[in-house]
Amino acid sequence: MFFVVISFSLLLISGCEQQPQIHQQQVLALGTLVDISIYGVDDKIAAKAVTAVSNKMEAIHHDWHAWQPSKLTYINQQLAAGSTISLGPKQRQLIQTGITLARQSNDLFNPAAGKLIALWGFHSHERPNGAPPASSNIETLVNAGARMSELILNDNQLSTINPAVMIDVGGYAKGYAVDQGIDELRRMGIDNAIINAGGDLRAIGDKGGHPWRIGIRHPRQAGVIASLETRGDESVFTSGDYERYFKYQGQRFHHIIDPRTGRPAQGTRSATIIHRDASTADAAATAVFIAGPTQWRETARAMGIEEVMLIDATGTIHMTEAMSRRIHFEVHDQPIKTIIVP
Amino acid sequence: MTRADKVVIVLAVLLLPFLYIEFWGNRSQGEVVLIRSTNSEDTTLPLDQDKQLTIEGALGTSIIDIKDRQVRFIDSPCQGKQCVMAGWLNKDGQLAACLPNGVTVQIMGRDQRFDAVNF
Numbered sequence: 459m460f461f462v463v464i465s466f467s468l469l470l471i472s473g474c475e476q477q478p479q480i481h482q483q484q485v486l487a488l489g490t491l492v493d494i495s496i497y498g499v500d501d502k503i504a505a506k507a508v509t510a511v512s513n514k515m516e517a518i519h520h521d522w523h524a525w526q527p528s529k530l531t532y533i534n535q536q537l538a539a540g541s542t543i544s545l546g547p548k549q550r551q552l553i554q555t556g557i558t559l560a561r562q563s564n565d566l567f568n569p570a571a572g573k574l575i576a577l578w579g580f581h582s583h584e585r586p587n588g589a590p591p592a593s594s595n596i597e598t599l600v601n602a603g604a605r606m607s608e609l610i611l612n613d614n615q616l617s618t619i620n621p622a623v624m625i626d627v628g629g630y631a632k633g634y635a636v637d638q639g640i641d642e643l644r645r646m647g648i649d650n651a652i653i654n655a656g657g658d659l660r661a662i663g664d665k666g667g668h669p670w671r672i673g674i675r676h677p678r679q680a681g682v683i684a685s686l687e688t689r690g691d692e693s694v695f696t697s698g699d700y701e702r703y704f705k706y707q708g709q710r711f712h713h714i715i716d717p718r719t720g721r722p723a724q725g726t727r728s729a730t731i732i733h734r735d736a737s738t739a740d741a742a743a744t745a746v747f748i749a750g751p752t753q754w755r756e757t758a759r760a761m762g763i764e765e766v767m768l769i770d771a772t773g774t775i776h777m778t779e780a781m782s783r784r785i786h787f788e789v790h791d792q793p794i795k796t797i798i799v800p
Numbered sequence: 801m802t803r804a805d806k807v808v809i810v811l812a813v814l815l816l817p818f819l820y821i822e823f824w825g826n827r828s829q830g831e832v833v834l835i836r837s838t839n840s841e842d843t844t845l846p847l848d849q850d851k852q853l854t855i856e857g858a859l860g861t862s863i864i865d866i867k868d869r870q871v872r873f874i875d876s877p878c879q880g881k882q883c884v885m886a887g888w889l890n891k892d893g894q895l896a897a898c899l900p901n902g903v904t905v906q907i908m909g910r911d912q913r914f915d916a917v918n919f
Contacts, residue, residue, distance in 0.1 A: 480915070484895075484904075491897050491904065495915055584879040584900055657919035665915070675919035680887040685914060694918045701919075703880065730918065 480665060483508045487515040488635055489583070490656030496643070497650040497665040507646050511639040511653060518635045522552070524572065524626045525581035533616065534572065534624050542617040550614050552627060552634060555737055559630060560606035562761045563745035568717040570604040572624030578722075580713045581626075585704040590711055596720035633695060633740025636660045640736075658743075660693040660736045676789065677728040677769055684767075684785040686732070695739040697747040698728035716748045725750035725771050731758075732765035732784065739763075751776055755799055833871045835864060838902030847871065847907065857901030864905055876901050 481496045481504035494511060496504040521529045529549065536543045545553065556569045572581075577595055579585040602622035609625075610617050627634070632655050639653045640660050650663030652670055661670040669689065673682035677698050686694070699722070702713035716723040729747040733739040742761045749757035751770040758766045758778070765784060767777040775796045777785075782798045835843040839856045851866045852874070860877035870890040873883040876898040883903075886896035891913075895906040 482893075484906075486902075490899065491895075493916065586879060652916045654916040654918075657917065659916050659918060661916070670915045671913065673914035673917040675917055680885075682914070682917065696918050698919060700882075 481505070481508075485512040487512045488519045488632060488655055490632075492656070493652075493654040494639075495652040495654075495670075496648055497663070499648055503646070503648075507643055507648055507651075510642050510646065514638050514642050515635045515655070518631065518638060521549075522627050522631050524628055525576070530625060530627065537616070537618050537623055537625070538621055540617075540621060542615050545611075545614045545616050547614075550611070550616075552631075553609065553616060553625070554611060555634070556625070556627060556630065556741075557606045557609060557611065559738065559741040559745075559761070563741065563757055564760060565605050565607070565717060566748045566757055567629055567741045567745035568605065569626055569629055570606045570608065570623045571599075571715065571717045572626030573602075573604065573622060574599050574715050574717065574720055575626050575628065575713075576624070577720075578711070578713070578715060579704070580702065580715075585702070585713075587705045589706055590721075600718070600720040629744045630737050630741040632656070632658055633693065633736035633738070636693065636736040636740075658693075658695045658736070658740065660691075660739075661688040662691045664688075673788070674730055674767075674785070678773070682788045683769075684787050684789075686785045691734055692732055693734065693736040693739040694730065694732050695736065695743040696728055696730040697743040699726065699747075700728075714744060714747050723748040723750065725752075726754075727769045727771060727773070729754070729769075730767040730781075731763055732781065733763055742766075832908050833864075833866060834904075834906045834908050836904045836906075837862075844908075855903050857898065857903040859901045862898055862901050862903040871905055871907065872896070873898060873905065876903065 479498055481501055484491055484493050485508060492515060494508050496507060523530060533543055560567055560569060575581060577591045577599060604620055604622040608618050608620040608623055636653050636655050640662060643651050650665060652659055652661040664670060669687035672686050672688060672694055674684045676683040677700055697714055699712040703710050712722045714723050726747045729743050731739045731742045733742060742758065742763045745757050745761060746754045746766055746768060751768060754768045754776065765778060765781040767775060767781050769775050775794060777798055779798055779800050787794055833845045833847055835855055837855050837857050839858060845851060845866060847866065847869050853864050855862045855864060862876040863874040865872050865874045870888040872888045873896055876883050878898050878900040883896050883898035889896055889907050892907055895904060897904040
């Protein structure tokens with residue numbers, strides 16, 4: 459009978475060990491809903507970590523806000539006036555990252571084109587429905603050709619040779635903030651976590667030996683189109699035409715502006731990137747989206763990205779071989795056309 | 801085989817259904833809906849009682865519908881209507897948010913399939 463009692467006790471103990479130890483919390487930060495999952499530390503430490511991450515992200519959001527008075531709007535005023543500005547180390551780092559990513563993307567990712575984004579009305583929480591900007595205004599800005607390579611960054615001194623340059627870090631600030639959030643978690647001794655900022659995320663470690671499982675939302679219907687398991691330390695970022703847009707006369711105008719045409723990029727519904735750091739993944743998702751179904755592979759390669767999935771305007775899925783090995787489709791009731799390239 | 805051995809075997813077999821339900825059973829069905837608004841107190845409602853309710857947010861009124869163990873935004877005073885387009889939520893952890901209005905709706909518990917959703 460003693461043996462029976464022992465057997466039951468063991469079963470109950472193993473039952474207790476099966477309970478998930480994931481602390482999950484949502485905070486409003488970066489103007490979006492940030493979902494933080496932390497594995498393997500007690501709830502008090504996890505809650506403290508969530509507050510620290512949230513504060514860090516909010517500080518970045520305020521410092522780099524594109525249209526509310528911020529350190530960035532000050533920098534842009536000075537650049538427009540032809541002045542030279544002294545940057546702090548963090549500011550210098552973010553601007554330098556933007557210059558590098560823009561160069562790698564052959565300026566498809568162009569944080570210097572803030573004036574175009576503003577012209578389209580996306581420097582607001584919600585762009586009201588209404589007419590798109592006049593073609594003449596768009597052409598003027600495209601011809602002004604604002605590029606990150608026209609910024610001059612000597613040590614901490616920033617200036618530009620082109621007064622049309624207006625920096626908008628919207629294309630990689632979320633990634634930067636997620637990276638900073640992950641650094642903050644690591645400083646607090648947390649090695650297993652996900653920071654998901656409004657659908658774009660970086661996952662580190664795992665949950666007790668099991669990888670984090672990520673779903674990728676379908677760009678045209680409710681639910682998930684594919685899933686993947688993260689390995690060690692990876693970011694998963696998607697740029698989609700469904701995220702921000704306005705309508706005019708039955709036509710939808712989304713927020714991802716092609717700097718070559720000055721208009722919303724055509725041909726892509728969504729572009730998903732897996733890469734280690736979130737800043738690069740964020741910028742690459744934008745650049746690959748703009749590059750479109752014919753040029754995406756080249757752009758990804760130039761930016762050092764191996765795992766890419768692009769869903770084009772017809773719903774065909776283009777992806778790298780490396781990506782095809784990582785994802786599992788979760789849609790089984792309809793055929794999916796895929797094109798896999800090396 | 802002693803009598804005690806037999807007892808253990810019988811008890812182990814009897815335990816199986818319990819263990820199966822506990823660890824492999826379908827836990828994707830949510831039990832409650834948590835509705836948060838920047839302008840009012842959090843509201844928690846059972847998912848199995850059909851109800852339509854109005855929530856005051858930063859811009860105006862969001863209308864939420866709970867029906868057949870599912871929940872959705874019917875309307876919200878935002879431009880993009882992402883919250884309405886999110887459609888029915890019916891699994892643990894699923895969330896729809898009207899950020900302009902500061903209203904979120906979530907089925908509480910963990911989604912058994914994914915730790916996070918990318919979009």
